[in-house]
Amino acid sequence: MLKVNVGNKPQADQPENGRAFEIEWRKEGWFIDGNAFEGDIVALGENRFHVIRNNRSYNIEVIDRNPAGKTTHLLINGQHYHTTTRDDLDLLLEKMGMQNASSQKINNVKAPMPGLIQSINVAEGDSIAKGDNLLVLVAMKMENVIKSSGSGVIKSLKVTPGQIVEKNQVLLEFH
Missing domain, CATH: 2.40.128 (Lipocalin)
Incomplete structure (x- = not known):
């Protein structure tokens, strides 16, 4: 259900x-x-x-x-x-009162599919909340907005706009 x-x-x-x-x-x-x-x-x-x-x-x-x-x-x-x-x-x-137990600390964000990084909406040091737009990945002529699945602070960006990425490639890291 x-x-x-x-x-x-x-x-x-x-x-x-x-x-x-x-x-x-x-x-x-x-x-x-x-x-x-x-x-x-x-x-x-x-x-x-x-x-x-x-x-x-x-x-x-x-x-x-x-x-x-x-x-x-x-x-x-x-x-x-x-x-x-x-x-x-x-x-x-x-x-059971454990709804927060299912949310894990985010260490990094990986590419869900191969594609081209069109734009990046965050910078190193930015505080991010769950659901915030991080970047746009273009794959098969479709723009895919990659959103944060948790909260944290951006430690480092591993990609730049215009870069081609592979599936599961680390795009950015959190503290």
Whole structure:
């Protein structure tokens, strides 16, 4: 089971608005908050889908996905939505009061795929919070914003804009 929080991107002076729901896969199909999903999903291309549910049509595009941070940025009918997901392990740790036990200290950030460093948004000595944009990696003609999966201080940058990197190459290090 996954617990998903979905909300519009908050403005600087407004709290995030959104709602939480549970998605579960069973042999009978997908269930949302315990109810069977009744709708139609058609893939329109890579990261683009059309969904019909409850006589409503939704055009959905996956803008950015961060599996390590369990976040996804979606564009649904022109509106931006940001999701955070908690799986069974996250929910168990939270129930036991150990939700911070799953977050590890970050030592470095590695390239998730081979590509070209387009830009770097941080400098050595910068304090970084979880979710901050670190750099942009272009791969297969797509810009991928690499975000911090934790907090820390940048110790050293190991790449420069215009540099080609390999998968798992260290991009920057934290103190």
